[in-house]
Amino acid sequence: MSVQKLDRNIFQRLFGLCATRKPSRQxxxxxxxxxxxxxxxxxxxxxxxxxAVRIDGKGxxxxxxxxxxxxxxxxxxxxxxxxxxxxLDPVPGTNTIQCCSVGTSTFSYDGSLxxxxxxxxxxxxxxxxxxxxxxxxxx
Ligand code: FES
Numbered sequence: 001m002s003v004q005k006l007d008r009n010i011f012q013r014l015f016g017l018c019a020t021r022k023p024s025r026q027x028x029x030x031x032x033x034x035x036x037x038x039x040x041x042x043x044x045x046x047x048x049x050x051x052a053v054r055i056d057g058k059g060x061x062x063x064x065x066x067x068x069x070x071x072x073x074x075x076x077x078x079x080x081x082x083x084x085x086x087x088l089d090p091v092p093g094t095n096t097i098q099c100c101s102v103g104t105s106t107f108s109y110d111g112s113l114x115x116x117x118x119x120x121x122x123x124x125x126x127x128x129x130x131x132x133x134x135x136x137x138x139x
Pocket of ligand 1: 081083117
């Protein structure tokens with residue numbers, strides 16, 4: 001299986017500049033007691049399949065990537081590549097998550113490594129959806 005690369009230029013790859021942005025409305029999510037709650041109505045960045053936002057701050061110890069998968073399901077990952085801890089992006093239309101760095105380690109939605117220099121799988125967090133609210137349970 002050949003892995004599709006997200007279209008990024010060499011400088012973005014060298015400096016590890018990910019394509020995924022933080023939610024434009026920071027009040028759209030909150031964190032407490034090991035859980036992140038996110039109001040989908042307030043995060044238009046997650047409207048389309050293959051989209052994502054990155055979550056950090058508000059006491060969250062490790063950054064989190066929230067993905068609206070190509071299959072319509074929401075997923076959450078520790079937003080650190082297991083090679084050099086660079087951030088991750090979804091590759092729309094491929095059911096994969098990819099490191100933003102030059103190595104482009106690529107992972108499946110279950111976190112397993114498909115290709116690249118990463119040392120192991122991604123940490124995948126449990127996501128529960130109730131209506132328009134996502135609850136992500138951090139391990
Ligand atoms: S940091 Fe991800 S491939 Fe190197």
